[in-house]
Amino acid sequence: MIVVTGATGNIGRPLVAELARLGQDVTAVSRAGTAPLEDPRVRGIGADLADPDSLRAAVDGASDMFLLVPGSGGQLDGERIIGVAADAGVRRLVLVSSLGAGTRPESASHGPFGELEKLVRGSGLAWTVLRPGDFASNALAWAPSIRAERTVYAPFGDVALPSVDPLDLAAVAAAVLTEDGHDGRTYELTGPVPVSPRDKTEALAAALGTPLTFVELTREQARTGMLDVMPEPIVDGTLAILGDPTPQERAVSPDVQTVLGRPGHTFADWARRHTPAFGA
Secondary structure, three states, X not given: OEEEEOOOOOXXXXXXXXXXXXXXXXXXXXXXXXXXXXXXXXXXXXXXXXXXXXXXXXXXXXXXXXXXXXXXXXXXXXXXXHHHHHHOOOOEEEEEOOOHHHHOOOOOXXXXXXXXXXXXXXXXXXXXXXXXXXXXXXXXXXXHHHHHHOEEEEEOOOOOEOOEOHHHHHHHHHHHXXXXXXXOEEEEEOOOOOEOHHHHHHHHHHXXXXXXXXXEEOHHHHXXXXXXXXXXXXXXXXXXXXXXXXXXXXXXXXXXXXXXXXXXXXXXXXXXXXXXXXXX
C-alpha cells in the first residue's frame, strides 16, 4: 500500500489517480479525509501532518509514503512524522522538497526543506527527493483578475523560469513509487522551456481565445499583495527567486524526461487544460 499525503491537491490528486490506474492500493491522506476519486483501490483517511500521531492509522500496513508538506515544512516535526511512518513499517519515503533547498539553503523560506531532506536521507529508509522549481499552477493566482478584467498583474514581467506542470511532478512521483532504480536519487523537476509572466499571459490568452492585458507590478506592490496569503519569509524568498533567479533556477533540468522518457508539459499545455479556472 502507498500512502499519499496532500492527496486532494494539484499534485496529490493526479498522483492518486495514476497509482490506482497502475493497480496500486492507495491511502489518500488529507485533513478532510475525503478520497480524490471513487476507486476500490483508494481509501480516504483524515490526518494532519501537524499532529504526527494522527498519521498512525494512515500508515499502518503501508510500504511507501509520498510526503508533501504545507509551505516549507518548517513548522512541522519532520523527525516525528518520519518516525511514525518507520514504526508502521514504511520502507520508502518520497519527499517533495524544492529546488530552493539546493540553491538557497540558508534562506528562511527554503532552508526548512533542506533540513527535512536531511532527516529523510538519514532515516534509514529508502528515499527519493523531488525538487520542483516554479509551478505552472501558480498562475491560478491570476484567475480572479483574468475573469473580472481580462488582465494579469505580476512583477518581473520578463524574467523567465522553466515552470513545472504539477501533472509531470505527479507522474514522476508515481514512477519513483512503483519502479526500481530511484532510491537515493534527488531529481530536479522543471518544465521544458523557461517562460516569463509576459509569456504566460500570452499562452493563457491563446488558450482562452481572448486578448489579455499584462500589467507589471513593482516588487513592493507584489509583496504587499502576497503578504495577504503567505508568511513574510515565504513571500520574500519567493520574490527573490522570481526576480533574481540563480543560473540553476533558470536552467531546464533533464530529470522529468529521464524518469518519464518524454519531455515535460509546457506552460501552454497546462494553460489549455485549465481554461475553466480562468472563465472560459
